[in-house]
Amino acid sequence: MNKHILNSTFLAVLCAMLFVNCSQDELDLAPLSAIGDNGFYQTTEEVEGAVIAIYDGLQEVPLREFALSEMRSDNSRTKSSEGDWAQFQELAVQPTNLVVGSYWAANYNVIFRANRVIENLDAVTDASLRDQFEGEAKFARALCHFNLVRAYGDVPLLDKVIGPEESDYFSRVDASTVYAAIDSDLTDAMGKLPSDMAFGRASKAAAQGILAKVKLTNGDYSGAQALCSSIIDGGNHSLMGDYHDVFYNEGNSEIIFAIPYIGDDANESQDFSFEMTAGGVVSGLNFYTDEFALVVEEGDKRDSTLFNYATIDADVGKFLTQSADARLCGNDWIVLRHADVLLMYAEAIMAGGASTSSFDAVDAVNQVRERAGLSEIEGSLTEDMLLHERRVELAFENHRMYDLVRFGKAISVLGDFAAANGYTFTATDLLLPIPQNEINVSNGALTQNPGY
Amino acid sequence: MKNIYYIYPILFLGLLLFACSEEDIPGEGEIADLTPPSAGFSFSESEDDHLTYLFSNESISSTDFSWDFGDGSTSSEANPSHTFPEEGTYTITLNSSDKLNASDETSRELTIYPPNYCPEIDAFIGDPCDDGDPETTDDTINEACICGGELPKIIPVILEAGFEDETLPDGTGDGRDSWRNDAGGVIQITSSPVFNGAQAAKLPSAGDRVGLQEIEISPNFDYKMSFYYTMKADPGTLTVSILSDFVTSLDQVADATIATIALTDNSDPDTYVRAELEFNTGNNDKVSIFFHNEGSECRLDDFLIE
Structure with a gap:
């Protein structure tokens, strides 16, 4: 009898357990020992953490960028002419080149992090802060897509966080579609970002300036001119009096957007200063070419900043480190500064012509020349003068290759440069190869650029 | 049912006849050519010689190339440079192939003009x-x-610049159709005094009329607009401006003004005075000519922008 009662009780308890069993909704799936995706991004602070992570990702982007924009042009070269690095100066980059792969990965990492912020914006309760975060994320997503489309041509366009199964997103999208998405992101960012942001975070002017460059690249000169004049008239940025201070007085008023680093800090430092300047003596990277040294005019005050006369080698004088540990450098990377905007303004007014006599255009270039202690341009400004001024003023700041392409001079200038140095240049060298490791894991979705 | 057996010899014979040819039999582990060649190229004029062009091969998955320059010459280089015999239009053909003899062909036209043309x-x-x-x-x-x-630099066309009848491109018009707008009432037309032709514009002293016309112009160029005006003896002002927008009310004029001139010469109502307004178009491929008066009756004639 007792046994029977025990059995029925046991059965009843079992049945009860069936009914009151937890549903999956009631289970707390957030792991205790680590931060997972599912339990995170519930508060403003957590989303802001994701925003900071975007900037953390951006710190990876400039590390070896000099190879693909300066060394792959007539501005700089290696010292050793060996290995992966020499492929850039010889205009013979291989799909297996490590820098080509790491640049791709660094930019898509930022895009991934930006998309993470955008999909979690609802957790931010304050409307103006939500707008700011959205603006910062869209700015970074656009900047990195812009980096990618200029370097590789047609590239995958990621407008959301994707998983490994979403192979629709793996294939290359027509460059014009990528540019349209960049334009739309930057236009949104411009409307949402405050003009006054902490140094190192994207401001309204930063979005306007990058958008101006996007518009110049696509031949929308009127749109670019309006954006540049908005920055120039905005009054938040101006030319530094001394060219040297632009690079060695960090956080100055000329900087519109920079990626900050902290010296002697293992997490927040960079090593491009080591690779492309003082350390270059050892590593042998990013030395200025003889061709570059020749175009700097007599009496140009920028000379002592462009070149490092402390060593006998042809060292670049920008971004020289002041850190104790030579490989933990703190120099900020300048993405956009006021002088670039002034020169873009003149380019917009020239509007694809070979010259302009517009006072505003000539005056903008003369402001840059005046600081350099050079004679003013009188009469009309030609395309060649403008390209020359950009080359010297923005040397070793990773603009040269894309300036040549944008001005339509890349084939003739690099063709002559290659011929004079015994390299082989063809028009297909203007786009980098798609990294071979990315093609390998794309299940056939990524195709290689012609010429590789 | 027995009859069916004669089918086997026929099938057998058929098999013999239609058996695979040797080329079609895939080898062990062989897969199809998944990346057949795709031909493509671009070209650019040499800096030194207008007849010499550099060809850039943009073919994919190709190892061998055959160029036909359309002038009887050929090349098998990947990125040839070629000097054409004379100016003219040539059809350039590139045939790109791989080692499996798969190939693709593309053609483009190239027109060479004389230097400085x-x-x-x-x-x-x-x-x-x-x-x-x-x-x-x-x-x-x-x-x-x-x-x-x-x-x-576009020299803009001002319609009905002299306010004459039937001067629109299609031969119609009352001399003021091109100047109508929502910022003020339509201008009046006067036949005396005029500076030129048979008619001129008239703004009565009430100041409720506005002349406004949008014109196409080149951005970022300096222009000079000239016109002739006269005012009656009452004190007043005639304002003539270049606006960046085709405004719809007088409130918008101040913000849209690129250049403006305020005229007050009322010494002789029968004698037209020449006035000029210089302006830079800035970032505008269209501007509007605006005129409006206050206090005194005014007449205008013969607008010209150059």
Whole structure:
């Protein structure tokens, strides 16, 4: 009898357990020992953490960028002419080149992090802060897509966080579609970002300036001119009096957007200063070419900043480190500064012509020349003068290759440069190869650029 | 049912006849050519010689190339440079193939012009050409016409610039149709005094009329607008402006003003006075001519922008 009662009780308890069993909704799936995706991004602070992570990702982007924009042009070269690095100066980059792969990965990492912020914006309760975060994320997503489309041509366009199964997103999208998405992101960012942001975070002017460059690249000169004049008239940025201070007085008023680093800090430092300047003596990277040294005019005050006369080698004088540990450098990377905007303004007014006599255009270039202690341009400004001024003023700041392409001079200038140095240049060298490791894991979705 | 057996010898014979040819049998582990060649190329003119072109091969998955330059010459280089015998139009053909003998072919036309020739305006650099100004009958060399220089400066067309009847391009018009707008009432037309022709514009002293016309113009160029006006003896002002927008009310005028001139010469209501307004178009490919008065009756005639 007792046994029977025990059995029925046991059965009843079992049945009860069936009914009151937890549903999956009631289970707390957030792991205790680590931060997972599912339990995170519930508060403003957590989303802001994701925003900071975007900037953390951006710190990876400039590390070896000099190879693909300066060394792959007539501005700089290696010292050793060996290995992966020499492929850039010889205009013979291989799909297996490590820098080509790491640049791709660094930019898509930022895009991934930006998309993470955008999909979690609802957790931010304050409307103006939500707008700011959205603006910062869209700015970074656009900047990195812009980096990618200029370097590789047609590239995958990621407008959301994707998983490994979403192979629709793996294939290359027509460059014009990528540019349209960049334009739309930057236009949104411009409307949402405050003009006054902490140094190192994207401001309204930063979005306007990058958008101006996007518009110049696509031949929308009127749109670019309006954006540049908005920055120039905005009054938040101006030319530094001394060219040297632009690079060695960090956080100055000329900087519109920079990626900050902290010296002697293992997490927040960079090593491009080591690779492309003082350390270059050892590593042998990013030395200025003889061709570059020749175009700097007599009496140009920028000379002592462009070149490092402390060593006998042809060292670049920008971004020289002041850190104790030579490989933990703190120099900020300048993405956009006021002088670039002034020169873009003149380019917009020239509007694809070979010259302009517009006072505003000539005056903008003369402001840059005046600081350099050079004679003013009188009469009309030609395309060649403008390209020359950009080359010297923005040397070793990773603009040269894309300036040549944008001005339509890349084939003739690099063709002559290659011929004079015994390299082989063809028009297909203007786009980098798609990294071979990315093609390998794309299940056939990524195709290689012609010429590789 | 027994009859069916004669089918086997027929099938067997058929198999013999239609058996695979040797080339079609895949080898062990062989897969199809998944990346067949795709031909593509671009070209650019050499800096030194206008007849020499550099060809850039943009073919994919190809190892062997065969170029036909359309002038009887060929090449098998990947990125050849070729000097054509003379100016003219050539069809360039590139055949790209791989080692499996799969191939692809593409053609593009190349037209070589003589040096210093501008196809856009069908003229040579330095040629005399039409400067677009109807006033000058002798066409002079104008920098704006020179290819490869500054972008051309459009000389804008002002419709009914002299306020004459039937001067619209289609031969109609009452002299003021092109000047109608929502910022003020339509201007009046006067037949006396006029500066030129039979009619001029008139703004009555009430100041409730506005003349406004949008014109197409080149961005970032300096222009000069001239016109003639006269005012009655009452104290008043005639305002003539260049606006960046086609405004719809007088409140918007101040923000849209690129250049403006306030005129007060009321010494003789029967004698027209010439006035000029210089302006830079800035970032506008369209501007509007605006005129409006206060206090005194005004007349205007013969607008010209150059």
